[in-house]
Amino acid sequence: MTILPSMVRFQFDQHRITVIDTPGQETYANNRFFGMFQADAAILVVDVKQGPQPITTQVVRILKGFEIPLMAVALTKMDRVDYEESAFRETEELVRLLCEDHGVVLDNTTFIPTSAYSPGRDIHEPGEGILGYEKIDWYDGPSIYEYMSKLDHQRIRPPAGPCRVVIHGSEVYDNVPGIGKTATALVEAGSVRPEQTLQFEPLSAEKGSPVTARVRSxxxxxxxxxxxxxxxxxxxxxxxxxLAFKNVSFKESLRDLFKGRGVIAGPSSNPPKVGKRLRLELTVFDPDTVLKVGEVWTMHVHVDRAAIALDKVLAKRPTDSGDWEDTDEEGILPGEWARIEVTCANRPVAIEEADTLPMLSKFVIRHGKKAVAYGRCVKVIE
Structure with missing residues (x-):
């Protein structure tokens, strides 16, 4: 079972791909959102025997909202249905109907049968279980590995903009032998290089002075x-x-300072935005939820999360592309798009604005124990 998102890099003849494995359990929703926020494209994994689950619906909605192309669907655990084509086709149709209901286009999406287990093979052997696909002679398409090796990169656009590096708090270390203070990070925009001085947010805002380090390698x-x-x-x-660091501007343990939070790093000359009051645009996708002024929610943004309070609903529109109309209403109904102002309840959050760095403006709202809305930050007010 996946708990923390893990990243594995594959080297092919013409390109490299970083695969982000994210958890499906609602308990680890923050880690799942982190993986989705970083993704250029998605492979949706569905249990062929159980079919689409409530979490599958949630993921499909967010893929649509954040315009992440669904490039393949892996129908896994084929061994549990005796590798039968009928089971594969039945679940494929259910996934197609789900995606159609939420406006996710599948014209160029490949459905791939797979399994992590095959009788007679050692559990530690690499591969997808169905060695050579000898058990599914009815399938003549690619394996997941083959599919990734021929990925259509015309559907992926690397982001431009100033250097932004996202660091997960669990991937920071104080004393790696022979290296020292280090972090595993994902480059979101720009480039990061040795001798560059990075500023970490929202740590700097919380401490009241820049928290910086120079990149050693x-x-x-x-x-x-x-x-x-x-x-x-x-x-x-x-x-x-x-990243290996030197000239760190603080004496505390790097791991303790980052613990339990996500951090965005950028050059000290152009640091990441951070604020306590934000203007957001969002839509409620959960059919049973109405968001109201005065409520406190959990906002998941990049690898961080923060409690936010809804201060005011400024305007609404029926779709993501309609005209905004001012409103004095105090609730947001399912399906509505709303422009709102919120206040971070406990501490500031690092988040970028959609017109400059859209990949770091995305967020998901959890209300109670489930994800109910998604959107983007359009302005960091203060």
Whole structure:
């Protein structure tokens, strides 16, 4: 069972791909959203025997809202249905209907049968279980690995903008032998290079002075800083990198400082935005939820989460592309788009504005124990 998102880098003849494995359990929703916020494209994994679940619906809605192309669907655990084509086709149709209901286009989406288990094979053997697909002679398409090796990169646009590096608090270390203070990070925009001074937010805002460090080295990594990587002159968007730091501006433990939160790093000359009052645009996708002024929600943004209070509903529109109309209403109904102002209840949050760095403006709202809305930040007020 996946708990923390893990990243594994695959090297093909013409390109590299970083695969982000995210948890499906609602308990670990923050980690799932982190993976989705970073993704250029998605492979949806569905249990062929159980079919689409409530979490599947939630993921499909967010893929649509954030315009993440669904490039493939892996129908897994084929061994539990005796590798039968009829079970595969039945679940495929259910997924197609679900995506159609939520406006997700599947014209170029590949459905791939797979399994993590095959009788007679050692559990530690690599591969997808169905060795050579000898058990599914009715299928003549690619395996997941083959599909990724021929991925259509015309559907992916690397982001531009100033350097922004996202760091998960669990991937920060104080004393890696021979390296020192380090972090595993995902480059979201721009490039990160040795001798660059990075400023960490919202840590700087919380401390009242810049929290900075100079990059000593950059290496491509397979997902963990302790795994030997490849030294590179700079890290580019969508690369998972290991960063070694020097000239750290604070004496505390780096791991303790980052613990339990997500951090965005950027050059000290152009640091990430951070604020306590935000203007957001969002839509409620949960059919049973109405969001109201005065309520406190949990906002998941990049690898962080923060409690926010709804101060005011400024305007509404029926769709994501309609005209905004001012309103004095105090509730947001399912399906409505609303422009709102919120206040971070406990501490500031690092978040970018949609017109400059859209990939770091995205968020998901949880109300109670479930995700109910998604949207983007349009202005950091203060």
């Amino acid at each position: 950059v290496q491509l990594t397979r997902g963990h800083i302790a795994t030997p990587g490849i030294p590179v002159p700079e890290g580019h968007p969508r690369q998972l990198v290991g």
